[in-house]
Amino acid sequence: MLLVNGATSLYYLVSDINEELDRFILTGEPEAIEYHVFPEEKELKMIRHFSRHGKIITYRSQQIFYMHRSVTIKYLEVSDLDTGMVVSFIPWFMLPGRPFPVFAYIYAIWHYHNTKKKSLKQTAAATEKLFGIDGFNKSTVSRNIKAMEGFINITQIDKPLSAGEHELPSDEDMAKCVTEILTDCPSIETLEAAYGERVKQLPKPIGQTATVKEVLSGIPDGISKIIKDKGTDGKKPKDLRNRPARRNNEESERGKRPPLFDNTVQLISTRKEIISICKQLVLDAAITYHRFLI
Numbered sequence: 159m160l161l162v163n164g165a166t167s168l169y170y171l172v173s174d175i176n177e178e179l180d181r182f183i184l185t186g187e188p189e190a191i192e193y194h195v196f197p198e199e200k201e202l203k204m205i206r207h208f209s210r211h212g213k214i215i216t217y218r219s220q221q222i223f224y225m226h227r228s229v230t231i232k233y234l235e236v237s238d239l240d241t242g243m244v245v246s247f248i249p250w251f252m253l254p255g256r257p258f259p260v261f262a263y264i265y266a267i268w269h270y271h272n273t274k275k276k277s278l279k280q281t282a283a284a285t286e287k288l289f290g291i292d293g294f295n296k297s298t299v300s301r302n303i304k305a306m307e308g309f310i311n312i313t314q315i316d317k318p319l320s321a322g323e324h325e326l327p328s329d330e331d332m333a334k335c336v337t338e339i340l341t342d343c344p345s346i347e348t349l350e351a352a353y354g355e356r357v358k359q360l361p362k363p364i365g366q367t368a369t370v371k372e373v374l375s376g377i378p379d380g381i382s383k384i385i386k387d388k389g390t391d392g393k394k395p396k397d398l399r400n401r402p403a404r405r406n407n408e409e410s411e412r413g414k415r416p417p418l419f420d421n422t423v424q425l426i427s428t429r430k431e432i433i434s435i436c437k438q439l440v441l442d443a444a445i446t447y448h449r450f451l452i
Contacts, residue, residue: 174326
């Protein structure tokens with residue numbers, strides 16, 4: 159699950175993250191304002207391993223905004239002075255330089271297509287509500303739809319991403335692989351030559367390129383329906399009184415009523431389900447295509 163970014167930078171997606179960080183992602187209830195990616199014991203073990211092999215170890219950090227909070231994710235970066243190669247160990251849900259978790263972007267893209275491209279604004283509102291991301295707007299949805307389309311075109315993906323469990327390497331295998339890459343591969347070109355399909359595994363398409371909705375079809379349709387339809391319980395009844403029509407400018411000045419969402423318990427259940435599914439989609443994209451999902 160090494161992902162290339164630039165001439166000498168690689169990212170290793172970590173699926174088995176620190177328990178406290180995992181709890182925060184699933185529940186949104188913070189125990190800290192800063193989280194390390196690895197459990198302490200594993201992190202110290204990795205530091206000792208890379209130090210023995212003469213690698214340079216540093217910490218990097220990135221802020222993410224989620225559930226109305228800003229937290230800092232602290233991750234290891236390992237480099238080799240001779241080759242110049244750098245590997246960063248980031249959690250599966252983090253996109254370098256992006257402010258929100260990847261599952262928020264995936265949900266927004268999927269929601270828009272699953273609701274038949276009804277409204278960018280409504281999709282943004284649903285994503286904002288579900289993941290507690292203040293300021294998630296329709297322009298963000300639009301940009302990430304284009305990013306997803308780019309992912310599909312570049313990888314020539316022609317089948318849905320898998321939402322099933324994936325077999326992942328052990329900690330020992332991961333550390334050994336990263337050490338070899340840092341030592342023996344002075345460039346992305348030599349990395350590709352040495353590891354071949356293990357680095358660049360872009361399968362040839364067997365049919366027509368899939369659509370965004372098809373690629374994300376591992377997400378059940380029902381998850382999109384967190385905004386209640388008009389006339390459902392909790393909505394004010396329709397005013398049947400005979401009144402003169404309101405002029406358009408008066409309608410726009412008053413504005414539309416905000417959407418009505420599912421109750422808190424339902425939202426929590428939906429959020430946990432989408433996060434679990436998105437994790438597998440992200441890992442499948444990384445394992446199969448060696449690219450970030452968006």
